[in-house]
Amino acid sequence: MLNALMGLPPVVVGLIVYIFLSRSGPFGALGLLFTPTAMIIAQVIIIVPLIASIAHQSLRELWAEYHDLLISMNVTQMQKMRTLLWDARRALLTAALAGFGRGIGEVGAIMIVGGNIDNATRVLTTAIALETGKGEFALALALGFILIALALGVNLLIHWIGQTERDSRW
Amino acid sequence: MVMELFPLTLTRAETSRRGKRLVGPVDLHLDGQGLCVVMGPNGAGKTTLLRLMHGTARLTGGSVKWACDTDEARHHQAFVFQRPVVLRRTVEENLTYPLRLRGVARKAAKSAAHKWAERVGLQPHLTRRAMVLSGGEQQKLAIARALITEPALVFLDEPTASLDGRAMREIEAILLQAKADGTRLILSTHDMGQARRIADDVVFILGGMVHETGPAKSFFDAPQTPEARAFLKGDIVE
Ligand SMILES: Nc1ncnc2c1ncn2[C@@H]1O[C@H](COP(=O)(O)OP(=O)(O)O)[C@@H](O)[C@H]1O
Ligand SMILES: [Mg+2]
Numbered sequence: 168m169l170n171a172l173m174g175l176p177p178v179v180v181g182l183i184v185y186i187f188l189s190r191s192g193p194f195g196a197l198g199l200l201f202t203p204t205a206m207i208i209a210q211v212i213i214i215v216p217l218i219a220s221i222a223h224q225s226l227r228e229l230w231a232e233y234h235d236l237l238i239s240m241n242v243t244q245m246q247k248m249r250t251l252l253w254d255a256r257r258a259l260l261t262a263a264l265a266g267f268g269r270g271i272g273e274v275g276a277i278m279i280v281g282g283n284i285d286n287a288t289r290v291l292t293t294a295i296a297l298e299t300g301k302g303e304f305a306l307a308l309a310l311g312f313i314l315i316a317l318a319l320g321v322n323l324l325i326h327w328i329g330q331t332e333r334d335s336r337w
Numbered sequence: 338m339v340m341e342l343f344p345l346t347l348t349r350a351e352t353s354r355r356g357k358r359l360v361g362p363v364d365l366h367l368d369g370q371g372l373c374v375v376m377g378p379n380g381a382g383k384t385t386l387l388r389l390m391h392g393t394a395r396l397t398g399g400s401v402k403w404a405c406d407t408d409e410a411r412h413h414q415a416f417v418f419q420r421p422v423v424l425r426r427t428v429e430e431n432l433t434y435p436l437r438l439r440g441v442a443r444k445a446a447k448s449a450a451h452k453w454a455e456r457v458g459l460q461p462h463l464t465r466r467a468m469v470l471s472g473g474e475q476q477k478l479a480i481a482r483a484l485i486t487e488p489a490l491v492f493l494d495e496p497t498a499s500l501d502g503r504a505m506r507e508i509e510a511i512l513l514q515a516k517a518d519g520t521r522l523i524l525s526t527h528d529m530g531q532a533r534r535i536a537d538d539v540v541f542i543l544g545g546m547v548h549e550t551g552p553a554k555s556f557f558d559a560p561q562t563p564e565a566r567a568f569l570k571g572d573i574v575e
Binding site: 229233246 | 415416438
């Protein structure tokens with residue numbers, strides 16, 4: 168289920184959210200289409216499966232490691248959860264950053280449900296797409312650099328966390 | 338006061354998995370002091386038998402009875418695994434973990450951790466991450482973490498099987514010290530030399546069945562069953 172959601176192309180997610188939110192769709196009455204809320208909904212649908220699957224994977228690995236000990240110590244469900252979440256905290260942070268990294272690079276879905284309205288639903292990526300379309304390459308490029316810097320920053324952070332994790336096999 | 342767990346009585350105890358019997362039926366009565374060695378070749382069922390006694394393998398027939406209530410008995414036991422399980426924390430945090438779970442205050446837990454690290458020779462490593470320790474050090478850590486709650490009984494499943502001779506001797510010394518302090522130990526091994534060195538009592542297991550039980554001396558000097566004689570002669574290797 169998570170994997171199926173993760174495999175969905177973001178554009179398709181955007182399209183589906185669009186259909187649901189459009190005036191004739193099931194949630195059309197809420198009037199959410201072309202609002203930041205709509206963009207958030209689309210982003211959540213795109214990002215959450217990614218974060219959840221990375222988090223799930225790392226918690227499962229940790230549980231496999233700890234299983235025998237924790238069972239033997241007869242820990243409560245609560246103690247087990249606290250131990251796993253605490254000892255997997257780096258992996259969980261990495262998952263969140265990976266989600267953020269994917270989110271800030273997203274264009275298609277955001278454009279569809281947000282409408283790329285100036286001062287309302289225009290974000291870095293959609294602005295780049297627009298400026299490029301208008302032939303304003305210089306501005307597009309400048310915005311592109313900001314985006315690259317952001318994405319790079321997130322990736323460096325992930326890399327750095329992963330590094331300390333591998334060094335010490337926390 | 339140490340909780341009195343013994344005698345331990347297994348009555349036609351067995352555990353099966355998907356219809357295949359792994360161990361049993363076992364009839365066993367243990368009330369000896371000190372260190373009991375469960376000995377047998379690889380695949381004999383040592384791990385399963387220890388887990389069955391501890392209560393972490395499913396009992397599919399018969400019974401396992403302690404001198405007190407089973408849950409109470411479990412609370413006064415600890416289990417050390419063949420492959421040491423260490424938490425992704427520092428040595429000190431590994432040691433305080435079981436105490437903190439039991440509600441011991443941070444400061445008291447910390448001072449106990451220091452005491453036990455010293456006893457097993459890990460005090461230079463207290464602030465290091467447990468994962469970077471050698472196999473022998475990790476196993477010593479696991480043993481100290483098992484002993485830190487002052488259990489009445491500790492199970493050790495082939496604790497030195499993958500370690501070199503030196504680490505093995507060091508761990509045997511730690512265990513003998515624990516025994517001298519009044520902790521009962523049930524240790525499994527396929528290593529006859531180790532059993533001769535440290536066993537007070539021997540439970541000989543082969544093919545999931547207990548073939549012989551008794552004081553170590555009489556077991557090694559005058560084994561009663563043909564299986565035990567064959568094992569001691571070295572005819573049963575795997
Ligand atoms: N989880 C399991 N599923 C199926 N068979 C198992 C399982 N655990 C152990 N066995 C089998 O039970 C027998 C006894 O295993 P074990 O108790 O690990 O022996 P030992 O510790 O003496 O080497 C072996 O034949 C092993 O293959
Ligand atoms: Mg085993």
